[in-house]
Amino acid sequence: xxxxxxxxxxxxxxxxxxxxxxxxxxxxxxxxxxxxxxxxxxxxxxxxxxxxxxxxxxxxxxxxxxxxxxxxxxxxxxxxxxxxxxxxxxxxxxxxxxxxxxxxxxxxxxxxxxxxxxxxxxxxxxxxxxxxxxxxxxxxxxxxxxxxxxxxxxxxxxxxxxxxxxxxxxxxxxxxxxxxxxxxxxxxxxxxxxxxxxxx
Amino acid sequence: xxxxxxxxxxxxxxxxxxxxxxxxxxxxxxxxxxxxxxxxxxxxxxxxxxxxxxxxxxxxxxxxxxxxxxxxxxxxxxxxxxxxxxxxxxxxxxxxxxxxxxxxxxxxxxxxxxxxxxxxxxxxxxxxxxxxxxxxxxxxxxxxxxxxxxxxxxxxxxxxxxxxxxxxxxxxxxxxxxxxxxxxxxxxxxxxxxxxxxxxxxxxxxxxxxxxxxxxxxxxxxxxxxxxxxxxxxxxxxxxxxxxxxxxxxxxxxxxxxxxxxxxxxxxxxxxxxxxxxxxxxxxxxxxxxxxxxxxxxxxxxxxxxxxxxxxxxxxxxxxxxxxxxxxxxxxxxxxxxxxxxxxxxxxxxxxxxxxxxxxxx
Ligand SMILES: Nc1ncnc2c1ncn2[C@@H]1O[C@H](COP(=O)(O)OP(=O)(O)OP(=O)(O)O)[C@@H](O)[C@H]1O
Ligand SMILES: [Mg+2]
Ligand SMILES: [Zn+2]
Numbered sequence: 001x002x003x004x005x006x007x008x009x010x011x012x013x014x015x016x017x018x019x020x021x022x023x024x025x026x027x028x029x030x031x032x033x034x035x036x037x038x039x040x041x042x043x044x045x046x047x048x049x050x051x052x053x054x055x056x057x058x059x060x061x062x063x064x065x066x067x068x069x070x071x072x073x074x075x076x077x078x079x080x081x082x083x084x085x086x087x088x089x090x091x092x093x094x095x096x097x098x099x100x101x102x103x104x105x106x107x108x109x110x111x112x113x114x115x116x117x118x119x120x121x122x123x124x125x126x127x128x129x130x131x132x133x134x135x136x137x138x139x140x141x142x143x144x145x146x147x148x149x150x151x152x153x154x155x156x157x158x159x160x161x162x163x164x165x166x167x168x169x170x171x172x173x174x175x176x177x178x179x180x181x182x183x184x185x186x187x188x189x190x191x192x193x194x195x196x197x198x199x200x
Numbered sequence: 201x202x203x204x205x206x207x208x209x210x211x212x213x214x215x216x217x218x219x220x221x222x223x224x225x226x227x228x229x230x231x232x233x234x235x236x237x238x239x240x241x242x243x244x245x246x247x248x249x250x251x252x253x254x255x256x257x258x259x260x261x262x263x264x265x266x267x268x269x270x271x272x273x274x275x276x277x278x279x280x281x282x283x284x285x286x287x288x289x290x291x292x293x294x295x296x297x298x299x300x301x302x303x304x305x306x307x308x309x310x311x312x313x314x315x316x317x318x319x320x321x322x323x324x325x326x327x328x329x330x331x332x333x334x335x336x337x338x339x340x341x342x343x344x345x346x347x348x349x350x351x352x353x354x355x356x357x358x359x360x361x362x363x364x365x366x367x368x369x370x371x372x373x374x375x376x377x378x379x380x381x382x383x384x385x386x387x388x389x390x391x392x393x394x395x396x397x398x399x400x401x402x403x404x405x406x407x408x409x410x411x412x413x414x415x416x417x418x419x420x421x422x423x424x425x426x427x428x429x430x431x432x433x434x435x436x437x438x439x440x441x442x443x444x445x446x447x448x449x450x451x452x453x454x455x456x457x458x459x460x461x462x463x464x465x466x467x468x469x470x471x472x473x474x475x476x477x478x479x480x481x482x483x484x485x486x487x488x489x490x491x492x493x494x495x496x497x498x499x500x501x502x503x504x505x506x507x508x509x510x511x512x513x514x515x516x517x518x519x520x521x522x523x524x525x526x527x528x529x530x531x532x533x534x535x536x537x538x539x540x541x542x543x544x545x546x547x548x549x550x551x552x553x554x555x556x557x558x559x560x561x562x
Contacts, residue, residue, distance in 0.1 A: 113372065115362035121372055149354045149379070157375040 009035065061132070063108040063125045065090045073097075073105060080104045082139040086129060086158060088112055088146060096144065099187045101194050104142075107132065112150040113157060126158065133167050140168045142197055147172075159200040170197040201531045202242060202310070202503055205271040209261040211237040212558040219562075220533070221551035223526065226542050227535045229555030235535035236316070238555065239505045242533065245269045245281050246310035248293070248303050251505075252318055260287060268292070275500055277309035304346055311340050311498065313491050315483070316507035322486070323470050323479050327460035331391070334461055337490055338394035341497050345390045352383040356452055363450045377439045380455060385432035387456040392418050392426075395461065397497075401489035412465050412478075414485040420459040480512045484521065495528070506534040510541035519543045 005013070009031055017027035034042050058064070059071035066072065073079060073093075083104030087093055093106050109124045121127075133141065143158055145151035159169040172193040202220050207213045212234045227235045236252070243251050244259070260267050266286035273279055284292040293300040300306040321329045338345045359376040362368055395418045402414050421438065422431055438454035439446075446453050463470040463482060470482050494502045504525060509518060522543060525532050535555075536542050544550060554561045 113358075113375070115358050115365065115368075115376075120362075120365075121369055149351055149358065153355070153358070153375050153379050156378060157371060160371055160375060 058108075062106045063110060063128070064093050064106055065108075078103075082137050083142070084129070084132065084138055084140070085142045085144050086155075087144050088151065088154075092144065095187075095190060096194075099191045099194065101191045104140075107141075109145070109154070112145055112148075112154040114150045121157065124154070126161070129158065130161055133162055133165055138167050140170060142170050142172065142194075143200070144172050155200060169200050171200050172197050201274045201276075202533075203272040203274055205238075205242060205245070205269065207238075207241050208268045209264040210241050210267040210269055211259055211261060213237065213241075214261065214558060216558070216560050218553065218560055220531070222549040223529065223531060223547070224522070224544055224550040225531070225533045226539065226544065226550070226552045227533065227555050227560070228537070228539045228552060229535075230537060233555045234558050234560075235555050236507050238560070239314075239316075239507050239533055239535060241269050242271070242503070243312055243314060243505060245271050245283060246312055247307050248283070249307075251314045251316055253321075259285070266291060273310055276311070281309065304350070307346075308339060308343055311494050311500070311502040312505060313487055313494070313502050314505045314507070315487050315509060315512075316505070317512060319483055319487075320476075320479060323463055323482060327458075330461040330463070331456070331459065334391050334394050335387075337398070337493075338390050340494055340502075341394065341397065342390065345387075348383060348386045348390065352380070352387050352456065355380045355383050356455065356457060359452050360450075363446055363452065377436060380452065381432045381435040381439065384435050384455045385428045388418075388420060388422060388431050388435075388459070389426075389428055391456065391459070391461070392422065392424060394493075396424065397493045398486065398489045401492040401496075402485060412481070413467075414470075414482050414489075415464045415467075416486075417462040417464060418459065419462050420456070477514070481517070484513065484517070488521075488524065491530075501528055501530045504530055504532045506532060508535055510536045510538070515541075515543065 012031045012034065013024065013027045016022060016030050017024050019027075022030070034045070055067045056065050057067070057069060059066045059069055059074055061070045061074045064071050064073065068075075080103050084107050085096060085102055085104055086107045086109060087096070088109055088111060090108055093108065096102050096106075107125065107129045109126065109129075111119050111124050113119060113121065113124070129141075132138065141158070141162060143155040145154050155171055159171075162169050172190075201222065204217065204219045206215075206217045208215050218238070227238060229235050240250055240252060250259075266284055268282070268284040270280070270282035273281065278295040280296055282292065282294045284290075293303065293306050295306055295309060319333075322333055335345065335349055355376065359373070359380055362373055362376055395416045399415050402416070421434055426434070435454060439452075442453045463486070465478070465482055470479065491502055491504065494500070506521075509521070513521065518541070522532075534542060539552065546552075551562065
């Protein structure tokens, strides 16, 4: 149906429908919303997209997304240095930060082990985690990957890698329902899971 | 107990409603009229899968886009079930007014035992069919079993994908092995529990089945009293031992996906039996044992679906089977081509239905 529109709008619809959860219908609606909106608003949107690509990088310590390196969390001297919480993605950092419960630092893996999707240890920030543990004075690593098969196996993999070192590796308590995504849990659930973590 | 079912555009039914009686419900009709389809619908409503080995896309009535089945129950975990499926997939899975996104959360609210000619596969067919049977049966006892099986399968799939790669880290495959052994142990233990439950009932064999002693044996490197840790350790050891071979063949070679369940008659594997009649008796023994397991676990009689037993059992056995079920006040849905085949005395708790070209007449 988008074939009936002028080229620029067809192009925009095509771009928008690449977003997760957005089909052609929604993309068309969004495209027309942008078309109708004031010029400044549309430009501001375009600029934000450019800014996110040009200014956001990964923290060289924890691999969280940031505009300054090291990131605000890694810079914060009030945060404990000896405890690292390992998460799958940047959104998980946000979920845990919201609870206000965790005072340590993070390490963002950017994925989980999943051979069928071609993701192995080398595709994740695992070696740098080991290096952080070896170099630093880390006492505990909490692996907060999702309680799905892939998240569990990644947690186990990390625990086995860290075994030779003097560090406690824990997993969030099973307060999290099996097969869930950390991102979608409320703060109370995550807080409870943080409290009851267990050693792997 | 199932009280009523309504089908729309399911197989050869355009629209049909059946009100069931408390005990015996006989569906009589010539070949190809829709008798099995009706039992299938009842089963499908409860399990979201068929006991037949057919592609479920053919379930939609020819020329239509979707089918729906809904039913009312008594004494089950839900009073009203209702589902709708189109060529493109599920449109509705609903129990007592709540919609379900995950099939695993929905299925099993009605416990059923099926006896159909297809089940002969259990004895003659591949180990896969027997594993499936045991998994299903144990699911009826312990719903969590299918979840564990699903987790196991996911791990297996991942591990096999890894083995397909030309290179991987030792620790990576080890982690998947550990996970596989952990999940696998839960599946194995579940199947062994079901084997034991069935054997306990098979021991007290029923006269109508014959004098032969039927028993099951879970074929794996395990002992009946092995606990989770023991099974897990054995699985892990097998994986370790098979590592070289696995890397050559690029597939997981140990685990519950390779186990078999032997059906023994007087201590001999039933596969080698020649008489179809004898095999039917074995199947009957299994099914009645299954019924009794559910009865003792749930304190309730499962719904029994008997498809075409007349062609499968001689008159004496049919009589005995029905009186066994009747004695327990079981609700039975039974199909037959000729009503004389079913030895029954009319009572207010029994109903006879005539099935003809997708119509059901009381
Ligand atoms: N999707 C469908 N649309 C229309 N008709 C269908 C569909 N699927 C199956 N049928 C028809 O249903 C009939 C088979 O019904 P069913 O298997 O219930 O027969 P039956 O009464 O059990 O017969 P038998 O005594 O041979 O076992 C066949 O005529 C088949 O063509
Ligand atoms: Mg039939
Ligand atoms: Zn950082």
